[in-house]
Amino acid sequence: MSDDTDADYLAYVHGRMAALRRWAYLLSGDTHQADDLVQETLTTVYSRWHRVSRADNIDGYVHRILVRTFLNERRRGWWKVRLFGETAPDRQSDAADVEDRQLLRAALARITPNQQAVLVLRFLCDQSVADTAQVLGVSEGTVKSQTKHALTAMRRILGDRMPSLTLEVSR
Structure with missing residues (x-):
């Protein structure tokens, strides 16, 4: 170059x-x-x-x-x-915050990589459906269905702990 x-x-x-x-x-x-x-x-x-x-x-x-x-x-x-x-961890925070993030990270690790990528892009990186589809090279419908399936899997994995968690990881 x-x-x-x-x-x-x-x-x-x-x-x-x-x-x-x-x-x-x-x-x-x-x-x-x-x-x-x-x-x-x-x-x-x-x-x-x-x-x-x-x-x-x-x-x-x-x-x-x-x-x-x-x-x-x-x-x-x-x-x-x-x-x-x-x-x-890179930063100090209260124990409940750390526990929630660890719980969320463990649940994300249990779903498929594609579903994990969709949830991270949509909710943690605040990307639109169209932007997520472009990054992943799939249709917008695929992003929507992967999001639905991933959230269903996360609800199944987390059970009643899901409502107390937000898909937010500060870094």
């Missing part, structure tokens, strides 16, 4: 890094995995920057790469070995 192209890429990355890390964290629930997802996404973006930079919606293009990277990781994750249990 030319120096100008590299400068454009670096400017984009510096401007969007925090948002990408937030999306990755909301998808994965783990700060280290989120960093890995962002790194892999940005590597892919760099290798395709000549196409990405010409896109009408660069953020949408990059978000789609991020979500696809997450889904691919979930599909092939059976061979991964976790060296550590849970990571320490």
Whole structure:
């Protein structure tokens, strides 16, 4: 790449890094995995920057790469070995808040990766049905049905604890 192209890429990355890390964290629930997802996404973006930079919606293009990277990781994750249990939370908060977030994260981990991605994009990243469909590369109807099935699964998993939870994770 030319120096100008590299400068454009670096400017984009510096401007969007925090948002990408937030999306990755909301998808994965783990700060280290989120960093890995962002790194892999940005590597892919760099290798395709000549196409990405010409896109009408660069953020949408990059978000789609991020979500696809997450889904691919979930599909092939059976061979991964976790060296550590849970990571320490990034911020201090009251015990009830931490417990609710851990309960929500555990429930999200029990639904399919596609359903998890739909709920995270719709409720945690505040994306519209159309935007979620574009990022996932599916129809709006698929997003709506996946949302319905995912919420049904979450209600089944969480039972009466569901009403006290909000689909909100502060980071």
